[in-house]
Amino acid sequence: MSTTANVSAASGRRFAGRSKRVLPGFGLSLGISLFFVSLVLLLPLTGLVLETSGMSWDQFWFTVTDPRVVESYKVTLLTAFAASIFNGLFGLLLAWVLVRYDFPGKRLVDAVVDLPFALPTAVAGITLVTLFSESGWYGQLLSAVGIEVAFTPVGIVIAMAFTSIPFVVRTVQPVLEELSPADEEAAVSLGATDGRVFRKVIFPSLWPAMVTGVALSFTRSLGEFGAIIFIAGNTPYVSEVTSLMIFMRLQEYDYAAASAIASLVLLVSLVLLFSINLWQGRYLRRLEGH
Amino acid sequence: MASQQHRVGDTPWIRRTLIASALILTMLMLVIPLVVIFAQALSSGWATFAENIGNEYTLHAIGLTLFVAALTVPLNLVFGTSLAWLVTRFRFPGRKLLITLIDIPFAVSPVVAGLLYLLLYGRNGWVGSWLTEYDIQLMFSWPGIVMVTVFVTCPFVARELIPLMQQQGTEEEEAGVVLGASGWRIFRRITLPNIKWALIYGVVLTNARAVGEFGAVSVVSGNIRGQTNTLPLHVELLYQDYNIVGAFASASLLAAIAILTLVAKAFVEWRQSRPEHPAPEKGGV
Amino acid sequence: MKHLFKGIAVGAALLSAQPALSADRELLNTSYDIARELFASYNEVFKEHWQEKTGETVEIKQSHAGSSKQAQAIIQGLKADVATFNQVTDINILHDRGGLIPENWADRLPNNSSPYYSTMAFLVREGNPKNIQNWDDLVREDVDLVMPNPKTSGNARYTYLAALGYAQETYGDDQEKIDQFMSDLLSRVKVFDSGGRGATTTFVERGIGDVLLTFESEVLNIADRFDNGEYQPVTPKVSFLAEFPVTWIDDYVEQNGTQELAKEYLEYLYSEEAQRLLAGFNYRVHNDVVKEENADRFPALQLKTIDEIAGGWENAMETHFASGGKLDQLQRRR
16 A cells, blocks of 8 residues: 555656646746745845845954854854754654553643644743742752752753754654664564664664754754743853844844844854755655665 | 564563653643643632733734734735645746745744844835835834734745645646646645645644744834734733733733644644554554 | 634724724823833823813823834834833934934923933842942842843943942042942842843842842832832932933824824923822922922932933943943953
8 A cells, every 4th residue: 555655656756857837827826936935035134134234344243253242152052952952852752652652641742742832932931930930830949959940051941942842753753653663673573672773773764853853943942032031041151142142232223233143143044954955855865765 | 472563662661761751751841831821820810810811902912913813824825835836846946945945934033033024114124215105104013013924934834735745746636637627626626635634734833823923023013002012912011010910811822822723733633644544554564 | 714714803803993992182102111000190190181281082002112122113113202211322312313303302301301210229138138238239249139131221221320330439530440340240140131120020020139220110119019028129329310211203293293292291291290190100200399298218319420420321332331342341251
């Protein structure tokens, strides 16, 4: 069954590749898409470029390398990295448990995973700070053992991690579902330990999806503002994120500087996204190829 | 025999540990935060809660938020479907670029997105100054809010549809062409039933984000109470006012919408998975 | 789909329900984020006053956000009739960037167009356990401070200037000592919230820090709210004259045809009735009668002006708060 479906899908794809424009609606869909993309996406982006191009190169460089801004890059990158690593592990665990096991409440867990996407980030922010500050449910417990979360960089990690939980789960889950049990069972029956089979057989198939999920979660964390601002202490050089720097420049009516920093962040994110797309495409082609 | 069925992680203690840790982490990271919102909202009792929700400004914020979502969703539905049809049914130069372009809203911080629109359509903006001459004001009124919301939510429908439509191929539709059906008819009778659930899924996500958008909207809204204040902005305003209970009451409405979204999503996924996996093949190969 | 249309219907109904209140005149007041209750009360007083005077009913719309954000919105086309801010610089920008008001806007109403004012004060916890009396107590190693971020909040810029005023008073011309004091003070701050109310929430709801630095009005307001003495106000002897400037926005009132209404709305803030109301919200006022009534609540202080401390707002922004300015240098990691 599934093999025939695959073949027909593949031949369909090839067919589509050769005989382009057999189907109707090219003009209409192209028109709508281009109109929309230009008006909604490109026009405002041109604004960003124009605003930034009003600066000389020296001004631009001075703005984006201001020591405090540079420090905010470090804070943002490090916390985003920590958050996406956490999400990589937590996501893998959740995906594994949801695919492999049956247990009461599984449906609920599966549904609630997407909560961070559905919940407005500002609401997430005030909720997390309520939980993690010293008077909150978690904060009380944590401060008893001497751990401070709210108003430290750890708080930023928590906020970033929360807002991007679903990425890894949702990219790993389908791959895990499709994973053929044959290799795995063969390895197990040959007497390999679980840990070894996971490392040698399962993980190699999972990691591309994991990397994609982690990278998406990382990109998302770079731009996050609403949830972080409430829980970060915003101490200069310690817990200021780059989004806050952009916000500060706006408060100073310095649109050019805000645009400069924003365009740098945008560039990094776009390069990251584009690489994922490219890499994914290549990886998928390799999978299909063999 | 038993070893034949054995797969990694089937050992009872591993299984139990993994499930338990997943459940505990989910509790801590997701469920309890959700509970806190409602606990805070109701911390002064139901009467206060009802009073907070029934407040005329809160009601207006709810109305505006729904109104914005109701305009945003159809716009992005049309755009997302057209784009998905375009990039999965035809090959043309610039196709890859187009696919990456729609990811831009994911890469732009919402505050920056709001700023972009403000710089462009504001009184001193390139388009805005021209519009001002005709006395058209987009920013600081609902059209501006709709515009930025469309921006931040535009990838969702397309992103859901593209992989699916790519996977499904074009054979059936081409058969339709051969049989002489009109384009609209092909789309309605062949494509739509195939992508129905992915489409709904995209709509659900778009709607959730449209209802909850804060950063971008806050830049272009003007924050006029009873006029351009959306529900997430209202939450922040109440929070600033020391009305923490009120803020969480409004937040709980947003959380309720989030829960509805999750339920709708779970339902869609269930419907989607039903015809595709009639009976899971066990150890078939 | 059905839900969608229902949503539209509800939305449209709720949207159209609002203007049905139809008053004769309409006025939009853009204000800083924490003035909601203040203007909610004043608007009622003013509506009555205007109706008595002209027989017309007025509907006053309120917009609240950080005052820099509000100024940006007005420049970009938010057609507000009046601006009631807590930042002189944010009104100046309406002239400098927007060309919406004349340069001499501050001379159009009494007291630099600032119908009420406040100063910077401290809020400490019950019994003042760290014995905070004056600015020099704030730089002690055992004291944690909470204040908003001077980069994003005018409230915090006022605190910075107030501390600077104290340092100048104490150390005279010794710039090195002044810098050291300011740097020590900033390094004692545990949380820099983005706005004034955020800082209050951090201090009160989250229980962070020993001292909250904010407006005297805010300090008194919190002390009143918790009348069990959980929080105590401390007003230092030397502080900063924090003006709350107001202006009508010439271009927009002309377009909206609200010149007289907007002017009267602001002028009436100086009336005895309004001044009493403002004093009730813990602001210091100019009216002699009301001043007399509240003499015990607002002790006499040495209030330094921006000219004394930093040679005017323009200079203050340039030397202290601009990117790479004094503040950035002081906050540089040591």
